[in-house]
Amino acid sequence: MSGAAPHTTRIRVRGYHLDLYGHVNNARYLEFLEEARWGFIESARGLEWWHDQGLGFVVASITINYRKPAGLGTDLEIRSAVARLGGRSAVIHQDVVDTGSGELVADADVTFVVVSLETGRPVALAGELRAALGGKDAP
Amino acid sequence: MSGAAPHTTRIRVRGYHLDLYGHVNNARYLEFLEEARWGFIESARGLEWWHDQGLGFVVASITINYRKPAGLGTDLEIRSAVARLGGRSAVIHQDVVDTGSGELVADADVTFVVVSLETGRPVALAGELRAALGGKDAP
Amino acid sequence: MSGAAPHTTRIRVRGYHLDLYGHVNNARYLEFLEEARWGFIESARGLEWWHDQGLGFVVASITINYRKPAGLGTDLEIRSAVARLGGRSAVIHQDVVDTGSGELVADADVTFVVVSLETGRPVALAGELRAALGGKDAP
Amino acid sequence: MSGAAPHTTRIRVRGYHLDLYGHVNNARYLEFLEEARWGFIESARGLEWWHDQGLGFVVASITINYRKPAGLGTDLEIRSAVARLGGRSAVIHQDVVDTGSGELVADADVTFVVVSLETGRPVALAGELRAALGGKDAP
Numbered sequence: 001m002s003g004a005a006p007h008t009t010r011i012r013v014r015g016y017h018l019d020l021y022g023h024v025n026n027a028r029y030l031e032f033l034e035e036a037r038w039g040f041i042e043s044a045r046g047l048e049w050w051h052d053q054g055l056g057f058v059v060a061s062i063t064i065n066y067r068k069p070a071g072l073g074t075d076l077e078i079r080s081a082v083a084r085l086g087g088r089s090a091v092i093h094q095d096v097v098d099t100g101s102g103e104l105v106a107d108a109d110v111t112f113v114v115v116s117l118e119t120g121r122p123v124a125l126a127g128e129l130r131a132a133l134g135g136k137d138a139p
Numbered sequence: 140m141s142g143a144a145p146h147t148t149r150i151r152v153r154g155y156h157l158d159l160y161g162h163v164n165n166a167r168y169l170e171f172l173e174e175a176r177w178g179f180i181e182s183a184r185g186l187e188w189w190h191d192q193g194l195g196f197v198v199a200s201i202t203i204n205y206r207k208p209a210g211l212g213t214d215l216e217i218r219s220a221v222a223r224l225g226g227r228s229a230v231i232h233q234d235v236v237d238t239g240s241g242e243l244v245a246d247a248d249v250t251f252v253v254v255s256l257e258t259g260r261p262v263a264l265a266g267e268l269r270a271a272l273g274g275k276d277a278p
Numbered sequence: 279m280s281g282a283a284p285h286t287t288r289i290r291v292r293g294y295h296l297d298l299y300g301h302v303n304n305a306r307y308l309e310f311l312e313e314a315r316w317g318f319i320e321s322a323r324g325l326e327w328w329h330d331q332g333l334g335f336v337v338a339s340i341t342i343n344y345r346k347p348a349g350l351g352t353d354l355e356i357r358s359a360v361a362r363l364g365g366r367s368a369v370i371h372q373d374v375v376d377t378g379s380g381e382l383v384a385d386a387d388v389t390f391v392v393v394s395l396e397t398g399r400p401v402a403l404a405g406e407l408r409a410a411l412g413g414k415d416a417p
Numbered sequence: 418m419s420g421a422a423p424h425t426t427r428i429r430v431r432g433y434h435l436d437l438y439g440h441v442n443n444a445r446y447l448e449f450l451e452e453a454r455w456g457f458i459e460s461a462r463g464l465e466w467w468h469d470q471g472l473g474f475v476v477a478s479i480t481i482n483y484r485k486p487a488g489l490g491t492d493l494e495i496r497s498a499v500a501r502l503g504g505r506s507a508v509i510h511q512d513v514v515d516t517g518s519g520e521l522v523a524d525a526d527v528t529f530v531v532v533s534l535e536t537g538r539p540v541a542l543a544g545e546l547r548a549a550l551g552g553k554d555a556p
Contacts, residue, residue, distance in 0.1 A: 014316045016164055016309050020157040020211065026476050027155060027451065030444035031294050038292045047351055059443050063480040072159065073325050153455045155448050165337050166308035170433050173305065177431045186490055198304050202341040212464050294442055298435040298489065305433060350437065 006081035007043050009036035010099070013074040023069035029106055030062065033094050036078035037110070040092070045132045054117045055129065060089060064108040068098065075099045085135040088122055089113045145220035146182050148175035149238070152213040162208035168245055169201065172233050175217035176249070179231070184271045193256045194268065199228060203247040207237065214238045224274040227261055228252050284359035285321050287314035288377070291352040301347035307384055308340065311372050314356035315388070318370070323410045332395045333407065338367060342386040346376065353377045363413040366400055367391050423498035424460050426453035427516070430491040440486035446523055447479065450511050453495035454527070457509070462549045471534045472546065477506060481525040485515065492516045502552040505539055506530050 011032055019025040024032075037057070041047065050056070070076060076096055083093035089111055096106040113122040114129060125133060150171055158164040163171075176196070180189065189195065209215060215235055222232035228250055235245040252261040253268060264272060289310055297303040302310075315335070319328065328334065348354060354374055361371035367389055374384040391400040392407060403411060428449055436442040441449075454474070458467065467473065487493060493513055500510035506528055513523040530539040531546060542550060 012316075014313055015158055016166060016312045018159040019154055020159070020161045021473075022159045025155055026479065027444050027447035030447055034294045034444065035292055038290075056438075059483055061480065061482040062443065063478065065478040066476055151455075153452055155451045160334075165340065166305050166312065169305035169308055173433045174431055177429075195299075198344055200341065200343040201304065202339065204339040205337055293436055294444060296437040297432055298437070298439045300437045303433055 006079040006095075007036070007040040009039045009078045009080070011035065011076045011078065013070050013072055013076065015072060018072060021069070022071050024071075024105075026066065029064060029066070029096065029108075032076065032078055032096065033062075033064075033080075033108055033110065036080045036094060037092060040080045044134070049132070053129070055114050055123065056117050057112050058115050058122075059110060059112050061111045062108055064106060066106050068103050068105045070096075070098060070105045074105075076105060082134050083109065085125060085130065085133055087125060090125060090133060145218040145234075146175070146179040148178045148217045148219070150174065150215045150217065152209050152211055152215065154211060157211060160208070161210050163210075163244075165205065168203060168205070168235065168247075171215065171217055171235065172201075172203075172219075172247055172249065175219045175233060176231060179219045183273070188271065192268070194253050194262065195256050196251050197254050197261075198249055198251050200250045201247055203245060205245050207242050207244045209235075209237060209244045213244075215244060221273050222248065224264060224269065224272055226264060229264060229272060284357040284373075285314070285318040287317045287356045287358070289313065289354045289356065291348050291350055291354060293350060296350060299347070300349050302349075302383075304344065307342060307344070307374065307386075310354065310356055310374065311340075311342075311358075311386055311388065314358045314372060315370060318358045322412070327410070331407070333392050333401065334395050335390050336393050336400075337388055337390050339389045340386055342384060344384050346381050346383045348374075348376060348383045352383075354383060360412050361387065363403060363408065363411055365403060368403060368411060423496040423512075424453070424457040426456045426495045426497070428452065428493045428495065430487050430489055430493065432489060435489060438486070439488050441488075441522075443483065446481060446483070446513065446525075449493065449495055449513065450479075450481075450497075450525055450527065453497045453511060454509065457497045461551070466549070470546070472531050472540065473534050474529050475532050475539075476527060476529050478528045479525055481523060483523050485520050485522045487513075487515060487522045491522075493522060499551050500526065502542060502547065502550055504542060507542060507550060 013024055017024045017028050077099050079095045080092055082090055084091040092110045094108045094110060095104060098105050114125060115122050152163055156163050156167050216238050218234045219231055221229055223230040231249045233247045233249060234243060237244050253264060254261050291302055295302050295306050355377050357373045358370055360368055362369040370388045372386045372388060373382060376383050392403060393400050430441055434441050434445050494516050496512045497509055499507055501508040509527045511525045511527060512521060515522050531542060532539050
């Protein structure tokens with residue numbers, strides 16, 4: 001997806017997403033980001049492919065900036081794209097945008113590794129796996 | 140635990156538990172009830188015993204009544220006791236009490252079966268398992 | 279909506295919905311049901327109408343039956359319809375169906391009252407409010 | 418709290434905290450961190466003081482590193498301390514430690530501002546407020 005149009009996921013803010021100030025709760029955004037990453041994975045090769053390869057995503061770190069509060073009924077669009085593709089780890093950048101105002105509500109960099117589900121150990125982001133993440137073959 | 144004093148778990152209401160009205164969200168109460176049931180299980184035989192027996196709890200149904208709203212900083216006590224012990228299923232009754240006012244905030248009946256983790260199928264609530272749930276041997 | 283086709287909401291099961299058995303967690307279903315009820319409300323008069331009337335929903339009780347586990351990638355459809363419309367309270371029945379197998383995953387009866395956001399007190403389910411809930415004028 | 422012993426909060430990992438790999442879910446850690454920050458606030462001046470001052474915390478950004486997975490029954494200790502105290506914003510550093518193994522499970526830097534609940538705008542971290550956050554008077 002690197003260099004390509006980002007994958008988009010839409011979520012409407014509901015009552016159970018909100019905190020006592022009427023704004024989407026900090027932790028809930030991480031679920032929104034995860035929802036978008038599942039959509040991103042499906043749009044790349046699909047869950048089947050990952051399952052057949054015996055591979056899984058493991059998040060190593062997340063940096064999230066909360067820019068604007070989002071309230072009840074707000075339509076959010078999460079735009080996800082691979083921002084950096086290293087030899088062993090990669091970064092997905094995710095923007096959360098209020099589609100009504102066009103304003104950036106939050107943005108995040110999610111660093112992840114891909115692990116073999118058999119060994120639990122990270123694998124090299126090379127070959128077909130690298131291509132699945134939108135990269136060329138060589139790191 | 141049938142006939143015995145109920146097991147108690149304490150939870151203080153925090154900001155992330157609340158909805159936009161400043162009250163604990165409906166779904167969050169189910170997490171409070173589950174938290175209390177883990178404490179209940181630990182106080183009975185402990186997780187080790189359940190693990191060694193290859194047994195797990197599966198919730199079949201929940202009826203929960205929301206009696207009073209609970210807001211930020213409220214200290215809740217969840218009181219859990221086996222209310223009915225059948226041959227194949229059992230019911231844990233759980234009261235959620237505001238320890239400040241003494242008022243009942245919510246109460247629930249949780250019907251569960253015990254399954255063999257190997258087969259995934261319910262087992263008879265007999266013998267040592269029945270005793271672990273606070274009952275006499277014969278159903 | 280009583281007597282009419284039920285409102286439907288679709289949710290795909292994601293990793294963050296699951297528990298350690300790989301099944302949707304008990305508490306998470308209550309969020310799915312709430313998601314569906316927000317969709318139901320929007321399809322009836324819309325949030326604006328409720329807001330303009332100064333009215334809000336308060337859930338009084340929920341009975342939920344967990345029929346079948348649902349795992350990663352399952353497409354769920356939640357079908358919601360007013361099942362009983364009393365003078366002061368009403369019941370929404372909600373079925374959660376696995377759209378792949380057609381099987382019922384869970385079903386719930388959600389009893390609610392409508393409160394004045396100004397007073398916090400329940401109002402009579404009459405007149406335009408009753409019509410908004412799919413009923414005829416007289417209880 | 419800067420320079421003082423960190424505030425500690427203990428959380429035992431339960432089934433509803435876990436994802437399908439049997440590890441605490443990414444988003445759930447943010448709730449653990451928030452739980453610990455509420456405890457931190459209480460231990461400083463207490464919620465009453467913040468309420469009386471008409472002040473609230475708003476999180477501006479979070480960087481969290483996931484170091485080791487934590488599974489069912491793990492006892493976690495969250496250690497929270499003000500790491501940086503600026504004129505308008507501050508950073509709380511939070512370590513999540515497995516008390517059994519002593520290993521670091523996750524750590525996070527949480528940047529926050531303090532807002533006037535009346536205006537919704539950030540206030541200067543000076544005077545008594547600065548002292549409440551463990552700092553000397555002058556920034």
